[in-house]
Amino acid sequence: MAITVVLLLLFVLNGADGSLIVGGQTAAPHSRPYMASLQVRGNHFCGGALVKEDFVLTAAHCQLSLPVTVVLGADSLTSDESTKQEFSVVRSIPHPNYDGHENDIMLLKLNGSAELTEAVQLITPKRGRLSQCDTAGWGDIGDNNTLANRLQEVNVTLLTLQKCRRRWGTVPIFRSMVCGIGSRVLQGFCSGDSGGPLVCDGDAAGVVSFSGRRCGDPATPDVYTRVSSFRAWIRTVLANN
Secondary structure, eight states: OHHHHHHHHHHHHTTOOOOOEESOEEOOTTSOTTEEEEEETTEEEEEEEEEETTEEEEOGGGOOSSOOEEEESOSOSSSOOTTOEEEEEEEEEEOTTOOSSSSOOEEEEESSOOOOOSSOOOOOBOOSOOOSEEEEESSBSSSSSOBOSSOEEEEEEEEOHHHHHHHHTTSOOOTTEEEEEOSSSSOEEOGGGTTOEEEETTEEEEEEEEOOSSTTOTTSOEEEEEGGGGHHHHHHHHHHO
């Protein structure tokens, strides 16, 4: 947990965009209106997804002690778009059983309700079988400090837990996780893309949690927190806050 926070702070304080999609493509403008950018001092460090007008779903390891701004309705984070809406985070609610590895999921309460527009929309937590999946984020498109000008997206091929556990070896992979790889080598997310959604069939099926040392390496598949495992917790938090 401490190491993760230090890395996130380095992304923020160095002015680096923490969201890294490698081997992907540029998303059509505002084609993912649920996407949220978590920022400190104007610098993106994590992604998220708008699940209620005043709540964003992200990863628990994205929690920082610094004031966080949530930007919605963005295509490019560097341009001044009229579609953008900005909010401050008034409460961070990580899963109570998050231990630095498992249960890596968090809800952020915003200081106001987003206006739903063509560029800002909610996404529904996924239930049932997963297919046709992808993920998206802003940042390095080659794992070499080549920052993207606009939101990037990449298709995700899901792996069984058995295959994922075999590839990760001693790293525990739980049933509350989803594993995925790109269709080719060096295609996927990096650790700085944390909190962004795995989208399957148009719904939020996962939250970007962790990957290996090398971005998009199928030897250490990308790992997401499985949203369906936390539907009851999400419903409770949304209803009581």
